[in-house]
Amino acid sequence: PxxxxxxxxxxxxxxxxxxxxxxxxxxxxxxxxxxxxxxxxxxxxxxxxxxxxxxxxxxxxxxxxxxxxxxxxxxxxxxxxxxxxxxxxxxxxxFDATQVLVGKKGAGLTGLDKLQGKKLGVQNGTTGAKYAKEKAPDVEQVVFEDLGLLLSGLETGAVDAAINDNGVVYDWVNKHADYEVGTEFATGEQYxxxxxxxxxxxxxxxxxxxxxxxxxxxxxxxxxxxxxx
Ligand code: GLN
Known part of the structure; x- marks a missing residue:
């Protein structure tokens, strides 16, 4: 057709x-x-x-x-x-999207500047990984192949924070009460x-x-x- x-x-x-x-x-x-x-x-x-x-x-x-x-x-x-x-x-x-930073509740992840000496988990090939690299080149990134591995990495403590799209992260945080979105970056993305x-x-x-x-x-x-x- x-x-x-x-x-x-x-x-x-x-x-x-x-x-x-x-x-x-x-x-x-x-x-x-x-x-x-x-x-x-x-x-x-x-x-x-x-x-x-x-x-x-x-x-x-x-x-x-x-x-x-x-x-x-x-x-x-x-x-x-x-x-x-x-x-x-x-x-x-x-669909509209932004990037968000997620970590343990109370970790105070109010910005990328809070990640000095810490490990940030990112997902390979994503806009979130790119954004963090540009805005905070000094922050150590740990690259995960997919979102599931990234969020497991956060849960096991392999990383202190993770960056990814708002839609998926809020969905996850709603089901994982010990975690919170520390800050949201208005990246103005569209799927x-x-x-x-x-x-x-x-x-x-x-x-x-x-x-x-x-x-x-x-x-x-x-x-x-x-x-x-
Ligand atoms: N929206 C993000 C990107 O395009 C993440 C997409 C994804 O991981 N599926 O890079």
Whole structure:
């Protein structure tokens, strides 16, 4: 439909990096989340079903996975960013994000300046890692491959703090009462869905889906399902 060619007919192959709750994570043996619901609507428009491929975020954000034909699209809570735009194309924005610093309750992590002599956990290839490196080059970073490993590192004390996107960190803090967000950095990020450079037919269907779900109120329904009211 609409001149869209899928890698496997009848399937939308989505690259994502698990876990990234509540955008994409496993629950009862199924991959679910905000991004998964949104791409299900894209697939529906194409009379196809979505198949999620879990792969490290680094290969997603560098464009390697899209350009090698591993997936039709990437939906990974991924920030639209100029470097990434050189390597693949992004849909219109579908979600706003900032970076936050999380640590043990009472640790007083009110800014990156509080991390002198401490270890900051970051997730490989993310805007959070980049932001902390730019703003606080002296702070020692410990790099984790995914969000699950990053937050485990915080719990075991391998790191004193972690930086990541507000949506996932607040979700985690709500379930881990001993931890708190110490500060939020207004990085003004927006998530987009990635496609291989020049795949305008698929991009068009994705953008139409985003616009239609916003207009119909379906966006709000999905939002409330994963983030509450
Ligand atoms: N939004 C962040 C980025 O694009 C983190 C994404 C992720 O880890 N899935 O770098």
């Amino acid at each position: 609409g001149g869209v060619t899928l890698i496997q007919s009848g399937k939308v192959l989505t690259c994502t990096g698990l876990p990234y709750e509540p955008f994409q994570f496993e629950k009862d043996g199924k991959v679910v989340g905000f991004d998964v619901d949104l791409v299900d609507l894209v697939a529906k428009k194409l009379n196809a079903t979505q198949e999620v491929i879990d792969t490290p975020f680094e290969g997603i954000q560098s464009g390697v996975d899209l350009n090698s034909g591993k997936c039709d699209l990437a939906a990974a809570g991924m920030t639209i960013d100029d470097t990434r735009k050189e390597n693949f194309d992004f849909s219109d924005p579908y 987009g869905i990635g496609v291989k450079k020049g795949n305008t037919a698929l991009l068009k269907v994705i953008n139409e889906t985003i616009a239609e779900t916003r207009a119909s109120g379906q966006y709000d329904t999905i939002y409330e399902k994963w983030f509450g009211k």
